Amino acid sequence: MSKQQFEITETYQNQRIDKVLTDLNENASRSQVQSWIKDGLVLVDGETVKSNYKCQLGNHIEWEEPEVQELEIEPENIPLDIVYEDEHLLVVNKAKGMVVHPSHGHRTGTLVHALLYHCDDLSGINGVYRPGIVHRIDKDTSGLLVVAKHDQAHERLSDQLAHKDIKRQYEAIVHGRIDHDKATIDAPIGRDPNDRQKMAVVENGKPAVTHFSVVERFDQFSHVYCDLETGRTHQIRVHFKYIEHPLVGDPKYGRRKTLDVQGQALHARKLAFTHPMTGEEISFTSEPPDIFKETLDQVAKLY
Numbered sequence: 001m002s003k004q005q006f007e008i009t010e011t012y013q014n015q016r017i018d019k020v021l022t023d024l025n026e027n028a029s030r031s032q033v034q035s036w037i038k039d040g041l042v043l044v045d046g047e048t049v050k051s052n053y054k055c056q057l058g059n060h061i062e063w064e065e066p067e068v069q070e071l072e073i074e075p076e077n078i079p080l081d082i083v084y085e086d087e088h089l090l091v092v093n094k095a096k097g098m099v100v101h102p103s104h105g106h107r108t109g110t111l112v113h114a115l116l117y118h119c120d121d122l123s124g125i126n127g128v129y130r131p132g133i134v135h136r137i138d139k140d141t142s143g144l145l146v147v148a149k150h151d152q153a154h155e156r157l158s159d160q161l162a163h164k165d166i167k168r169q170y171e172a173i174v175h176g177r178i179d180h181d182k183a184t185i186d187a188p189i190g191r192d193p194n195d196r197q198k199m200a201v202v203e204n205g206k207p208a209v210t211h212f213s214v215v216e217r218f219d220q221f222s223h224v225y226c227d228l229e230t231g232r233t234h235q236i237r238v239h240f241k242y243i244e245h246p247l248v249g250d251p252k253y254g255r256r257k258t259l260d261v262q263g264q265a266l267h268a269r270k271l272a273f274t275h276p277m278t279g280e281e282i283s284f285t286s287e288p289p290d291i292f293k294e295t296l297d298q299v300a301k302l303y
Helices: 015-024 030-038 111-116 151-162 234-244 290-302
Strands: 002-007 043-044 061-065 082-085 090-096 142-148 167-175 182-186 188-193 195-201 209-217 220-230 266-274 282-283
Touching: 002 290, 015 030, 015 043, 015 061, 030 061, 061 290, 082 282, 090 111, 142 151, 151 266, 167 234, 167 290, 182 234, 188 234, 195 234, 209 234
Parallel strands: 142 266
Antiparallel strands: 002 061, 043 061, 082 090, 090 142, 167 220, 167 266, 182 209, 188 195, 209 220, 266 282
16 A cells, blocks of 8 residues: 655645545545545544545645555457457457446456457557557547557557547537537646546646537537547547537536437547558548437437
């Protein structure tokens, strides 16, 4: 366990201890922090407290973050839609609803489990939980992503990603009619200060740029293509909420009254990059899943 300490400043005065520690521990959820408090791993001025304790100015907080229990990842025979494969990499069309890599909330059934069954070797740069994963897309976002089979390919692909040389285009269905044909959303993204489980446009966030064009307009919806200049967590979802055109079906950033499309209507449709070993420029495009197409038909008939 790693012991950490903090003295309560005016910023955190009168806030609940579980909220304070969630803010201070970027990778911990509020429920995790509450379990630390329950297990006596959090001390305020040397005493245990309850999760609803209101912090006072000058309180000395000590806490121990328990070591993460190792997950054992067993290969699973899960069908994969492989768009391209050679001895260096794969391009996979990920199904909507599939989690990319295992975590304590998703111990089985992920893309990584399927890849380990399909491939003898994957790059080890991202560790045992994310072998081969160069970039990720959300569980309910479908579409293309590239997977590296060895470290050299992974390093070169990651370098392309860092230098914005991998081109990624998404398509989405959003609420509201967007009347202009093209636009750029340039707004920094960071943790939502009011909800640590969400991202938001915040003043001190990391730079985030999304270019988009309108493909189709409906009375109360728009079908858009989005080109990412950066790749922040939930970038498209957060940016379209920010401009008041949230994604249809988005359970985290969308409207309460929306269409049931089993999660956000978002598909990674195009992926283009330089092959890390041959230097060849390669590009892939995939059609959105049936539920996306059916939703487009539905919004066209609604009004």
